[in-house]
Amino acid sequence: MNAVIQVSNVSKSFGSHHVLEDISLTVKKNEIYGLLGPSGAGKTTLVKMIAGIETPSDGKIKVLNTLMPNLRNMTQIGFMAQSDALYLELSGNENLEFFASIYGLKGKRQRERIEHAASLVNLTDFLKKPVHQYSGGMKRRLSLAAALLHEPDILILDEPTVGIDPVLRQSIWKELYKLSDMGTTILVTTHVMDEAEKCGQLGMLRDGRLIASGSPQQLRESTSSTTIEEAFLYYGGARHEN
Amino acid sequence: MRIKALVKRIIRQFIRDKRTLAMMFIAPLLILTLVNLVFSGNDYEPKIAVVSDQATLSEKLEETDEAFTSYKSSTKAFNDLETKKLDAIIEIDPPSIKITLEGSNPTANKAVMMTVEQALKSMNPQESQQKEVEPEVNYLHGSTDMETFDYIGPFLIGFFIFFFVFLIAGVSFLRERTTGTLERLLATPLRRWEMVAGYVLGFGIFTVIQSAIIVMFAIFILDIMMAGSIWYVILITLMLAFTALSLGTLLSAFAKNELQMIQFIPLVVVPQVFFSGLFNIETMAEWLQPLSYIMPLTYGGEAMRDVMIRGGGWPQIYDEVLVLAGFSLLFMTLNVLALKKHRKL
DSSP states (O other): OOEEEEEEEEEEEETTEEEEEEEEEEEETTOEEEEEOOTTSSHHHHHHHHHTSSOOSEEEEEETTEESSOHHHHTTEEEEOSSOOOOTTSBHHHHHHHHHHHTTOOHHHHHHHHHHHHHHTTOGGGTTSBGGGSOHHHHHHHHHHHHHTTOOSEEEEESTTTTOOHHHHHHHHHHHHHHHHTTOEEEEEESOHHHHTTSSEEEEEETTEEEEEEOHHHHHHHTTOSSHHHHHHHHHHHHHHO | OHHHHHHHHHHHHHHHOHHHHHHHHHHHHHHHHHHHHHHTSOOOOOOEEEEESOHHHHHHHHHHOTTEEEOSOHHHHHHHHHTTSOSEEEEEETTEEEEEEOOSOHHHHHHHHHHHHHHHHHHOHHHHHHSOOOOEEEESSSOTTOOHHHHHHHHHHHHHHHHHHHHHHHHHHHHHHHTSHHHHHHTSSOOHHHHHHHHHHHHHHHHHHHHHHHHHIIIIISOOOOOSOHHHHHHHHHHHHHHHHHHHHHHHTTOSSHHHHHTHIIIIIHHHHHHTTSSOGGGSOGGGGGGGGGOHHHHHHHHHHHHHTTOOOHHHHHHHHHHHHHHHHHHHHHHHHHGGGTOOO
């Protein structure tokens, strides 16, 4: 068991508002783990805690066998937030340079990594443009490139493909598979059911609870559904009947 | 219909934002109260030393006005004048009368001259009709042609630097939070103190330029009185800017948006105008006076006057510069702690 991310009995509440309740999940090395759930289900809060930005109210999160939050672990994590955290006044290249420098990439290595990450998301020709001239999809791609710069062992992507056209989405997924083959562990959140199908493992999140987990195939078969959406409805409905 | 919906929405939003509401109704009252307290203060009462060989003359003067105190030696009087315990010294050695004014505050100068004139008139009314005793007037600092601007100018330079750095640094640190880049940065191994230090240094570069430009403009174009070294003035304005910068970024943690940041101006910036020496603190209600000690601009403004009017150097300003450095460090430390709200590490 190469558990890279271990979430054990984690709850999170902001004041009296319970966002997550008793979540336990394990993400293994090389795996692409998808967190599927509607908006407001607590996906972002969960990945933020795994990334070390938030602290759980209860329970433990271990990344690479170290309790989070941990600053050294953060160099092993690439995080792409849901909002495009970019400096609009700066050019694409300047943004990447900034994030690369934060991770300690310098000189020739920095240029190589920026070039590589930018070509991966098809932004090479637009790097000189200021980001406020970018379209929504371009900003998403730049955020993704920023998360890939330091070749992290773990990639945490919060809704990475929102607003990205299907062709590019496909190529991004291709890249995620390639990264996972090379040993990167990927945690991705989505509310798009057909995208969930692309993940190796899935966790279904609804109203702050993990209602089901397993591979997409397992989830479909055990509920005798033809699509992930049906499976989600099944688990979601089942909880309500209880 | 659409307008009605719009109005309804705006009213709702406003009611939800209790702070903006409070600011709109309470802040003007606060400021009006402050202005009232400041301007309804007493007249300036000068402190004047009388030095004379003829004890009867000094006694007479002391009787005419409370402002006069007789001093045995002129050395001690001049020491007190230097340390601002006195506003002026009057040396009487009939028939000559010599007045030495501290000189850096035009209000005090005027008050001294008026008190002395009245006192002399009341002492020997018959004599003054025959021949006007023309006192010889000297200034320790400044001169007769010193204008009010020369006095308030050094303070205003400090104030404007403080004000703009405070606002701009505060808003841009706030933007970091509202655009999500702060969160993005907290997902990196960047430490909280590194972030604060980075901001201070990054903005620091611009504040150096700003300080230099404003100081040079005041000295060379506005022709403000400049008795000391320009380098000390730049050093002081820079320390003030650092204080404003660290205070602005700290307070931005307590604002949700740009508007709320601007709401800090009447709370943090405006009171400093009143309590940091632009107006005479001594004429204010006594219980208000200690407030000036917690205002960074008090130290900045005083140090600026020490250099620009009194021609002071490092020995005169080092304590004020150190206090400003202390303020900056304190605010930066608090900011590092305030960022804990976003990430525990």
